[in-house]
Amino acid sequence: MNNISTILNKETLSQNDIVELLQTEGEDKSLLFKKSAEVKEKYVGNIVYYRGLVEFSNICGKNCYYCGIRSGNKNLERYNLSDTEILAAVTFAYKNKFASVVLQSGELANETFITRIEKLLHEIKKVSNNELGITLSLGEQTEETYLRWKEAGAHRYLLRIESSNPELYRKIHPNDGNHDFSTRLHCLELLRKTGYQVGTGIMIGLPFQTYNDLANDLLFMQEFDIAMCGMGPYIEHLDTPMFRHRHLLESREKRLDLALKMISILRIMMKDINIAAATALQAIDPMGREKAIKIGANILMPNITPGKYRNNYKLYDNKPCVDDEPEDCTQCLEARIAMTGNKIGYGQWGDSKHFLKKK
Ligand code: SAH
Ligand code: SF4
Numbered sequence: 001m002n003n004i005s006t007i008l009n010k011e012t013l014s015q016n017d018i019v020e021l022l023q024t025e026g027e028d029k030s031l032l033f034k035k036s037a038e039v040k041e042k043y044v045g046n047i048v049y050y051r052g053l054v055e056f057s058n059i060c061g062k063n064c065y066y067c068g069i070r071s072g073n074k075n076l077e078r079y080n081l082s083d084t085e086i087l088a089a090v091t092f093a094y095k096n097k098f099a100s101v102v103l104q105s106g107e108l109a110n111e112t113f114i115t116r117i118e119k120l121l122h123e124i125k126k127v128s129n130n131e132l133g134i135t136l137s138l139g140e141q142t143e144e145t146y147l148r149w150k151e152a153g154a155h156r157y158l159l160r161i162e163s164s165n166p167e168l169y170r171k172i173h174p175n176d177g178n179h180d181f182s183t184r185l186h187c188l189e190l191l192r193k194t195g196y197q198v199g200t201g202i203m204i205g206l207p208f209q210t211y212n213d214l215a216n217d218l219l220f221m222q223e224f225d226i227a228m229c230g231m232g233p234y235i236e237h238l239d240t241p242m243f244r245h246r247h248l249l250e251s252r253e254k255r256l257d258l259a260l261k262m263i264s265i266l267r268i269m270m271k272d273i274n275i276a277a278a279t280a281l282q283a284i285d286p287m288g289r290e291k292a293i294k295i296g297a298n299i300l301m302p303n304i305t306p307g308k309y310r311n312n313y314k315l316y317d318n319k320p321c322v323d324d325e326p327e328d329c330t331q332c333l334e335a336r337i338a339m340t341g342n343k344i345g346y347g348q349w350g351d352s353k354h355f356l357k358k359k
Pocket of ligand 1: 066067068104105107137138139158160162202203233235236237280315317
């Protein structure tokens with residue numbers, strides 16, 4: 001047996017093992033991908049669950065160095081969907097048997113925002129006969145807010161750790177007391193405490209990031225025992241402070257390749273969690289998400305934001321499908337998923353098996 005086969009047969013992976021797997025090429029890489037595809041089929045099945053993604057506002061109080069909608073970027077038009085538009089989008093998801101939606105936006109924490117979300121959650125449950133599952137991705141909030149939203153109907157929450165290395169975290173965020181690693185970690189703990197299915201993730205291919213960092217990110221997810229993961233390649237954005245470090249970046253193809261390996265290794269480490277095929281994969285390669293589904297991902301988040309707003313929710317350059325309407329996406333996706341040998345779990349929540357087992 002070669003070295004990679006030996007690693008792939010281990011019960012638990014060490015940091016060194018993961019670093020080796022991250023550097024596989026050729027036949028070794030095929031072995032890795034074959035293994036994770038088998039694990040996926042065995043533990044979660046070849047089914048892809050949809051989460052209709054509503055990027056309802058690009059107004060953000062934060063200033064993350066990597067993000068195109070950071071508050072410091074004056075080079076874009078800010079928008080905020082009306083409640084009617086949001087409810088129309090989720091109704092589209094419901095009618096098309098998506099079973100779940102994700103509400104995502106820039107981060108705000110004022111009372112008006114909190115109450116608005118609370119009301120919207122009740123409304124979404126109402127227009128969907130109490131059937132739609134709801135994931136939130138609205139950043140750092142207080143325990144009380146997380147609880148209010150949970151009681152109003154949300155049951156999953158995505159908050160990426162971005163990097164589990166506090167030093168790297170500090171480098172990619174302003175040092176203004178508003179972007180602390182410890183707060184991020186604390187919020188993840190609060191989310192778990194309040195009973196959400198908690199998802200986290202990171203950006204892959206960041207400047208200053210090492211293979212050791214990436215290995216530690218996966219070990220962090222395992223240690224935290226997450227229910228879901230959404231991670232994808234970092235993609236530079238012209239109007240952000242981090243753009244000036246672009247000479248440190250690997251090519252986009254390499255970042256995509258690394259992201260696929262991260263997904264594959266995580267599937268092997270955490271066999272029954274939900275792993276999303278992030279949109280950023282598609283920004284690099286039109287087939288990026290399909291490639292991720294083949295080797296381990298089982299969640300897809302079709303964008304159901306009305307087309308006219310999409311151009312202004314640009315976290316990174318090259319964002320795909322900004323000229324499409326939701327109807328275009330569903331048809332296009334169905335054909336793409338069939339090509340991967342997976343089925344779409346229409347009408348099913350597709351909760352994290354890992355989370356359900358723990359309960
Ligand atoms: N404001 C919320 C949700 C929107 S941002 C939050 O920050 O949690 C959602 C995710 O987009 C972030 O967690 C980050 O990982 C990702 N993101 C931001 N800028 C990016 C970039 N330039 N390349 C890739 N992903 C990016
Ligand atoms: Fe705001 Fe989220 Fe972008 Fe940070 S990553 S600037 S919190 S939208």
